[in-house]
Structures are given as structure tokens and as C-alpha cells.
Amino acid sequence: MSNKEKLFRHGILDIKAYVPGKPIEDVQRELGLSEVIKLASNENPLGPSPKALAAARAALDSMNIYPDGACTELTKKLSGKLGLDPDWIVFANGEDNIITLISKTFLNEGEEMIMADPSFSSFAISARAVGAKVVSVPVRSDFKIDLKAVAAAIAEKTKLVFLCNPNNPTGTISTKSEVEEFLKAVPEHVIVVLDEAYKEFVDDPEYPDGLDYVRAGRNVIVSRTFSKVYGLAGLRVGYAIADPVFIGGMKRIREAFATNRVAQAAAVAALDDDEFVHKVHDMNSAGREYLYREFERLGLPYVKSQTNFILVDTKQDIKRVFQDLQREGVIIRPGHIWNLPTYARVSVGTLEENRKFVAALEKVLGL
Numbered sequence: 001m002s003n004k005e006k007l008f009r010h011g012i013l014d015i016k017a018y019v020p021g022k023p024i025e026d027v028q029r030e031l032g033l034s035e036v037i038k039l040a041s042n043e044n045p046l047g048p049s050p051k052a053l054a055a056a057r058a059a060l061d062s063m064n065i066y067p068d069g070a071c072t073e074l075t076k077k078l079s080g081k082l083g084l085d086p087d088w089i090v091f092a093n094g095e096d097n098i099i100t101l102i103s104k105t106f107l108n109e110g111e112e113m114i115m116a117d118p119s120f121s122s123f124a125i126s127a128r129a130v131g132a133k134v135v136s137v138p139v140r141s142d143f144k145i146d147l148k149a150v151a152a153a154i155a156e157k158t159k160l161v162f163l164c165n166p167n168n169p170t171g172t173i174s175t176k177s178e179v180e181e182f183l184k185a186v187p188e189h190v191i192v193v194l195d196e197a198y199k200e201f202v203d204d205p206e207y208p209d210g211l212d213y214v215r216a217g218r219n220v221i222v223s224r225t226f227s228k229v230y231g232l233a234g235l236r237v238g239y240a241i242a243d244p245v246f247i248g249g250m251k252r253i254r255e256a257f258a259t260n261r262v263a264q265a266a267a268v269a270a271l272d273d274d275e276f277v278h279k280v281h282d283m284n285s286a287g288r289e290y291l292y293r294e295f296e297r298l299g300l301p302y303v304k305s306q307t308n309f310i311l312v313d314t315k316q317d318i319k320r321v322f323q324d325l326q327r328e329g330v331i332i333r334p335g336h337i338w339n340l341p342t343y344a345r346v347s348v349g350t351l352e353e354n355r356k357f358v359a360a361l362e363k364v365l366g367l
């Protein structure tokens, strides 16, 4: 540890930084390629919601003015849509920022946070950053979150459970009956966070709406984002829904202007863009089916997904496959970061992108 590193808070050096998807520009520069597609960060291949884009453009003119820190209009609009009072909602700079805010609000140093492994790494980063201990519960052999094992891991020191539903990177869901059985086993001193970043892509009728548990007065916080189905990942809008007491605590320490002016305007407009949501959903479901068929043709096992990405076993060293795919102009997320050394997580793209990916995969795997 260097003298400068000694100045860090305890535990900072034990935290592994978030690994983002490799940017298109990096691959273009490194490999001298002009056409590169990125299927690595579960972004929206149809771009942003057109209504949101128009509203964002109009909002640019007033970027010299601070945003409304309370997100009054956006909160009102969302609360109307959800049928909840505005004080049940807090917005932040992306759902990632909500995750950080939850850990900062609820986790004391030395307390425990439970999450599945693999799941979304921001849960662990946010908890460790405030000195909490992360307890990881391996997913089952079918890649579903093992809710029985998560319940069994709850201890005296447990404060938070982050449940990603659907889970990233497995694409699986915990069903309504599974979640309800799990919640019955959760004691009063534990808060369950249901991360529903991918909820709009789910087709399974057994998928629960986390808001039912919030409304029922459970110690549940639901977190969601405008990054995925609305295509606003670059603008950063996420929110949490929970009992006003929980939300009130989070509001005490959130950044004063966390959700910027352009993002708020875009998100308000996006909430009116049901047409785009349906289009994105339908294209994604068709893309998933196309990729399943192609994986089956190539003899590659995959995990059935309820999201806009699929975990697929390439049966070869994924670090090499990842490099080789880049040379073909395709960026995927290599599974070794989740100790899945032959797996890729691939985002569902447009039909054209999916075809390009399959052709590249077939080539680099020598199939």
C-alpha cells in the first residue's frame, strides 16, 4: 500500500471497480474498424424514445439554469401513472445512483448486505463503500437466484438484501410465489430492494410487480430506470419507490441536483411514449427468439432470458472469443468477470445487429 493509498477509507482498496462494457470508440481506434456494434451494455438498439429526444432538445436551451432538485413535474407524472402519492418516489442520477443512495441511507458500518452471485456488481460496490460486509449467495444450477439460500443467509447483522429481478447477468426472474415465500422469511430488521431495471422486457406472467409489496407495507424498496426500455442511458434517470419514511431518509442525503434538467424533461416525455415502449418490447422478444434458435443451431447452451440480454455458453475461452469478436466488429460482455469463463452476455440488438453477431460468433468459434 502506498503512502497515498493509506489515506483512503478502510476497505476502498478491497473494492473492485465497476467494469463497464467496452466503448465502440475504443474498439474502432484500437482495431482501425469503422463499423462496430456494441451488444455489451444492454442499451436500447432503437435509440431514445422519440418523444424524449424532442423534449431533451427543447430543454437544452435552459441548461444555464439549475434543475428542479425535487423533480416535481416528473415525480407528479410518474406518481399519477403508478397511482401512488409523490412522496413515495425519489429520483436520482440513474438507478446506479439510487443503489448508492440506498446503501448510504440504510447500511451501517459492519452490517451485512446479501446479494446473489452473479448479480449486478453495483450492489456490492455501494455496500462496501460504506463499510458494510457483502454476503454473496451463488445462483442455482439453472442460473435462477436461490431465494431459499438467500433467506437462509439472513442473520442478525443483515440490513439489506439486493434482489435483481430480472437478474443481470443471468436474465432469469424470481416468480411471484417465490418472492412471496421469500418475503415471509424476511425479518423486520431487513430491507429488501427489488431492482427492476429490466421489468419492461419480461413476458413471463409469473413475474411479480414489486410495487404490490411496497403498497402492502413491506420493508421493500423498488428501484427502476429510464436507461433501458426508454433508451435514456446516456442521460441518467433512475428512481426508487418505497414507503415515504424510507424515501424521506434517502432524500435527506441525495445530491441536491442529482437528476439534470435535460434528463427530467426527457423522462417526463418518455412516460407518454407507450408506442415506443411496445415497439422496443416486441422487437426485443422477437430478437430473443431469433438468438435462441441460432444458439440451438450452433449447439450452444443458453439461459432463457426475460430481459434484453442473453447469457450463452460459447464452450470456448471467453477472453479469446471476446477479442476475436471485436476483430469482427462486435462487442459483447465476457463472462469471466462473473467467474463464467466460457460464457458471453450478449444484448439483444436490432435484427441486423443480431445477424451480424451470429455470423461473427459462428466464425470465431470455428463452427
Ligand SMILES: Cc1ncc(COP(=O)(O)O)c(C=O)c1O
Pocket (backbone or CB within 6 Å): 041, 042, 093, 094, 095, 096, 097, 120, 164, 167, 168, 195, 197, 224, 225, 226, 227, 233, 236, 237, 238
Ligand atoms: C440490474 C441493473 N440495475 C441497475 C442498472 C443501472 O441503471 P442506470 O443506467 O439507471 O444507472 C443496470 C444497468 O445496466 C442494471 O443492469
